[in-house]
Amino acid sequence: MRSQLARTFNSAILTHLHPRSEITMSLHILSQDGGVLAACINACTLALIDAGVPMSDYVVAMSAGCFTKEPLLDVNGIEENELPMLTVATLGATEKVTLIQMESKVHVDVMESMLAVAVDGCAKMREMLDTVVRSHGNEVARSGAL
Template sequence: MHDKALINVDVAEAPFSSNDRRRRGRGDKRTLEFAASIRATFEPVVQVSLYPRSEIDVFVQVLQQDGGVLQAAINAATLALIDAGIALTDYVCACTAACIDTTPLLDLTNTEESDLPNLTLAVLPRSGRVTLVTMETRLHVERFEQIFKLAIQAGSVLHEQMRAAVREHTGKLVQSMEIATVGQGEGKDGAGDTEMYNP
């Protein structure tokens, strides 16, 4: 399709990123599944029609991990795409949730992911639409509903944190651009036309 952009996702894990020293190359099954999940998550969110005859590449390099790799990769990709100026219909906020007895858990470690039934969910907070749900173990229906609701709530909290981070980053960029503009307006004597920035 030439009328819209193609999204490519590449996931690589450093051999020192976890206690498991097995080298996971780009052809590793788990790595390929992560890449496919991330691509499927963002395809309905990125406004690909604005970038015809283009490719949008998302590179995920995992340097350290102790659980929650997929959720962290999705959240990082959201912020990276926003920082790159790629048009999105909404933020994508992901989290992993589980339940031990009657106690809900978020942001699981590797051990918890291995021992507990869990799910990873990606949600669009503005519409409440879910773009990804993955489970590697079976969940009872009642437990699923409980964990699902918890993950949705966590997505809303993540959204506020991500929005705050974007606003802070954007503010710093604007401030640095203003400083650079003032610097360009300075004459040889060091005096600049700074009055244009006064209220």
């Protein structure tokens, strides 16, 4: 998972602005009920934003599964173990996929529908993260605790 996270964020973090710096992330998973990689990516995005690390845009992730050819968004642990699933990360408001992980075999048509649902979910997640980040930034600016 470490290498997946590093490769996922390489395209978003503007490392050229701080050439001699190193970014170290430490993730602690307290509970696991599916979507762990997606949750870690979303948590890293928020942590990097909070730390002031320059990024080109948000990196957001979402998991998707498939039950009888119907795609499911944000699968839980039971669904993850029983159904084919994938995790997708996208960069910002674009549909540029920075990570896709799938460990199951499915027909290409099913995979395309799962991918489409996951990318749409990433777009919604980006909107939610952006709303929360802007709201928190406004609160900090109002309180003068910069």
